[in-house]
Amino acid sequence: MNLIVSYVLPILLQVQMxxxxxxxxxxxxxxxxxxxxxxxxxxVLSALLFIIGIxxxxxxxxxxxxxxxxxxxxxxxxxxxxxxxxxxxxQTRGTIDPYMGEIFTIFVIVVAxxxxxxxxxxxxxxxxxxxxxxxxEIDLMKW
Amino acid sequence: MKLLGIEAVLFYLxxxxxxxxxxxxxxxxxxxxxxxxxxxxxxTTAGIYLLVHAEFIAGAQILVxxxxxxxxxxxxxxxxxxxxxxxxxxxxxxxxGGFTTFLLALGMICILLQTQKxxxxxxxxxxxxxxxxxxxxxxxSPSHNISQNSIRIGQELYTRVALPFEIASLVxxxxxxxxxxxxxxxxxxxxxx
Numbered sequence: 472m473n474l475i476v477s478y479v480l481p482i483l484l485q486v487q488m489x490x491x492x493x494x495x496x497x498x499x500x501x502x503x504x505x506x507x508x509x510x511x512x513x514x515v516l517s518a519l520l521f522i523i524g525i526x527x528x529x530x531x532x533x534x535x536x537x538x539x540x541x542x543x544x545x546x547x548x549x550x551x552x553x554x555x556x557x558x559x560x561x562q563t564r565g566t567i568d569p570y571m572g573e574i575f576t577i578f579v580i581v582v583a584x585x586x587x588x589x590x591x592x593x594x595x596x597x598x599x600x601x602x603x604x605x606x607x608e609i610d611l612m613k614w
Numbered sequence: 615m616k617l618l619g620i621e622a623v624l625f626y627l628x629x630x631x632x633x634x635x636x637x638x639x640x641x642x643x644x645x646x647x648x649x650x651x652x653x654x655x656x657x658t659t660a661g662i663y664l665l666v667h668a669e670f671i672a673g674a675q676i677l678v679x680x681x682x683x684x685x686x687x688x689x690x691x692x693x694x695x696x697x698x699x700x701x702x703x704x705x706x707x708x709x710x711g712g713f714t715t716f717l718l719a720l721g722m723i724c725i726l727l728q729t730q731k732x733x734x735x736x737x738x739x740x741x742x743x744x745x746x747x748x749x750x751x752x753x754x755s756p757s758h759n760i761s762q763n764s765i766r767i768g769q770e771l772y773t774r775v776a777l778p779f780e781i782a783s784l785v786x787x788x789x790x791x792x793x794x795x796x797x798x799x800x801x802x803x804x805x806x807x
Contacts, residue, residue: 508617508625511729516629516662518722520636520655525718527640529711530704535645535691539652542683543636546659549671557666570766573671574775577767580678581782585789587683591690592796598694599799607705 513554520547534604538590545583552576617665625665632658643703645691653684670764 520543527540556572563569598604617625632655639651656679663672705711771779 508622511726512625512629513662513666514726514729516632518719518726519633522715522719522722523633523636523640526712526715529714530708531640532702532705533645535687535694536640536642536648539648539687540640542679543639543652543655546656546679549675550659550662553663553666553668553671557668570763570770573668573763573767574770576668576671577674577771578778578782580674581786584678584683585785587686588789588793589796591686592793594690595693595797604694605702 510554510558513550517547517550517554520544520550532605532607534594534606534609535591537606538587538594542583542587545579549576549579552579621665625662628658628661628665632662641703646688649684649687649691652687653680656680656684667761667763669761670767673764 524540524544524547527543528537531537531540552572552575556570556576559567559572560569594604597609601609603609635651635654635658639648639655642648642651656675660672660675663669663675
């Protein structure tokens with residue numbers, strides 16, 4: 472419990488750890504961190520969504536839900552790209568390549584759409600042959 | 615980059631909603647429920663994009679993902695006709711997969727702890743970057759009420775990154791042809807060779 476309060480909560484709520492005008496009590500630290508959303512919050516959100524997607528890919532049995540988890544992971548990466556694009560825009564005040572992160576996000580969306588189309592085509596072809604979409608019954612190449 | 619006040623509250627609402635929807639999506643029993651929850655995750659993510667002034671990405675997210683990809687997913691679920699799975703949601707490697715995910719989560723938390731400690735993420739700009747006012751392109755009328763995001767992204771897409779843009783369209787063409795080839799039936803193969 473002490474570990475959670477002292478280590479995990481400050482990471483999740485992004486409490487400022489800087490020594491200048493540091494709030495004294497833990498409650499003040501948490502309140503200051505709560506209403507001060509900076510880029511670390513976006514990183515934490517992206518990491519959590521990515522981990523949930525990884526868990527879905529590694530544990531689910533329905534291959535369509537595995538594909539949806541992959542889409543979720545790509546979406547988590549897109550959050551990182553857009554947040555860093557805005558961060559870079561504000562850091563350089565729009566002088567050096569301010570929109571490249573968002574343009575890369577567009578390409579990630581394009582590739583995700585293409586991947587979903589081809590993957591769903593493979594799923595349909597397999598279902599037509601074997602009448603199943605459970606990944607532990609797709610074991611034709613297992614010897 | 616700091617969001618303050620009502621934007622911070624909105625960020626927390628959208629983030630908590632996205633994480634909850636994602637957890638429910640991964641653990642849903644019915645595949646159609648899972649698809650609808652993924653739509654909810656994508657829409658809340660589009661809201662987060664709006665918070666960081668990426669309006670074009672938010673619109674493209676809703677148009678492409680929700681309007682295109684997820685409709686395709688729901689069609690495939692309908693065609694494959696998956697019943698509610700008979701008490702076996704997860705594979706036999708559930709514990710191994712959970713342990714691997716736990717290790718990954720631990721690694722990410724360690725990395726986030728380091729970024730928290732480093733002063734790299736302070737708001738102060740690095741000293742070696744020249745801070746000049748961004749010049750408006752002469753073609754654009756300076757209307758400051760409207761966000762310049764979509765205009766600028768369109769300009770970049772048709773000037774500097776025009777070649778990757780065309781390559782992306784080629785990728786989409788190949789994907790369309792491949793999907794049609796993969797998903798056609800035996801009867802159609804006999805007819806068309």
